[in-house]
Amino acid sequence: MDVNGTAVSEDKALMVTLTAFDPKSGAGRVKIDELLPEKGRFYVTVKYGQDGQTRIDHKTYDVHKRLEYPFFANRNDAVTGIEIVRVVGD
16 A cells, blocks of 8 residues: 555545555554544554554544554555444444
């Protein structure tokens, strides 16, 4: 996945953009945009390398939420995708 690549949740409520990634250090950053004004909780999973992943727990109703999150992959791995899953019942 290239920098500025995006993923949108199935319900079109959230869009996640890979805003930065340095494969040499494994450091990256994603930006979360809330597309619909509704309460929800989402798991955003950044996938990298063969089986690596970092999961971010994003709550649209959290008044102290961040809209940009740093993450760290293994050095020299590539980001292979972003998955967004709505947590049901929250």
